[in-house]
Amino acid sequence: MNKTNQFQDLLKKPGSFILPGAYDAMSARLIEEIGFKAIYATGAGISNAQLGWADVGLTSLKEVVDIVARMADVTTIPIVVDGDTGFGNAINVMRTVREFERAGVAAIQMEDQVSPKKCGHFNGKDVISKGEMVGKIKAAVDTRNDSNLAIIARTDALAVNGIDDALDRAHAYKEAGADIIFVEAPTTIEQLKQITGSLKGIPQVINLVEGGKTPLISLKEAEEIGFKIMLCANTVLRSAIKGITDSLKILKAEGSQENVHNLICTWEERQSLFKLNQIKEWEEKYSENQELLKR
Numbered sequence: 001m002n003k004t005n006q007f008q009d010l011l012k013k014p015g016s017f018i019l020p021g022a023y024d025a026m027s028a029r030l031i032e033e034i035g036f037k038a039i040y041a042t043g044a045g046i047s048n049a050q051l052g053w054a055d056v057g058l059t060s061l062k063e064v065v066d067i068v069a070r071m072a073d074v075t076t077i078p079i080v081v082d083g084d085t086g087f088g089n090a091i092n093v094m095r096t097v098r099e100f101e102r103a104g105v106a107a108i109q110m111e112d113q114v115s116p117k118k119c120g121h122f123n124g125k126d127v128i129s130k131g132e133m134v135g136k137i138k139a140a141v142d143t144r145n146d147s148n149l150a151i152i153a154r155t156d157a158l159a160v161n162g163i164d165d166a167l168d169r170a171h172a173y174k175e176a177g178a179d180i181i182f183v184e185a186p187t188t189i190e191q192l193k194q195i196t197g198s199l200k201g202i203p204q205v206i207n208l209v210e211g212g213k214t215p216l217i218s219l220k221e222a223e224e225i226g227f228k229i230m231l232c233a234n235t236v237l238r239s240a241i242k243g244i245t246d247s248l249k250i251l252k253a254e255g256s257q258e259n260v261h262n263l264i265c266t267w268e269e270r271q272s273l274f275k276l277n278q279i280k281e282w283e284e285k286y287s288e289n290q291e292l293l294k295r
Helices: 003-012 025-034 043-051 061-073 090-103 130-143 157-161 163-176 189-198 219-225 235-254 267-273 276-286 288-294
Strands: 017-022 039-041 079-082 107-111 150-155 180-183 204-207 229-232
Touching (some): 003 150, 017 235, 025 039, 025 235, 043 061, 043 235, 107 180, 150 163, 157 163
Parallel strands (some): 150 180
8 A cells, every 4th residue: 555545544544643743764764663653744843953943934845855755765654744835836836746746745734824934833923815825725636646645734823813714714725625624723622622623524633742832632632622633743853852962961971971871772773773684685685796606
């Protein structure tokens, strides 16, 4: 089963699922190794990890495509990519869809923020008109070659214009052909219930950011409220930052690696993750000496 079909199957199966965020090929591979069923290529995480800057719309389409292609190359589960604003207008969206399809994604998320965008849990956002976003969604739907490639429409209007406008936009985006709806940054449980209660018959995303605007709830609670996808976009990145920081502090303070062992993986775990044994098998299979022995 290809990755777009895998993702459609996930959407159809009973129950909700967690979508953890990856920011490079290593973190994507770890997400699969732990047993999650899909990967989220996080725009904020890619900006933080690859550029060293906050999520304020600095990444280019090509930068994200290159990183996502590397993720797809080393994993077998579906990848949902954060496509920001689609990197421009409806015509830009057409190119964005073609590029991400070639990179091997199963779903593309786009939002209705003004470009350059900001993290959905930052203040000071603004949104384009509902009509312009509807056009961008239609362009994405019409451009995809694989009808199973899911289009996720995100609205950031709640923080800008209030929940009524956010829900009005969500319904319009559904009508435009979006496969999944994502209302960003609700601030109360009541708003969460209002969102799922208003939007029936379409999978919905809840984005849970540690320290962000939306209350943190469990997967069980998210499912009970009516969300299909529980997005944990930067839990992996932030745990990596904490682990690296703690190890470096010990190394600097003590001038020794003696006390970092409980903070790092073993040598064997590292080589296993990066498939050293598989590489050795390929080396033996394709080596010049092996060919000579067959003659």
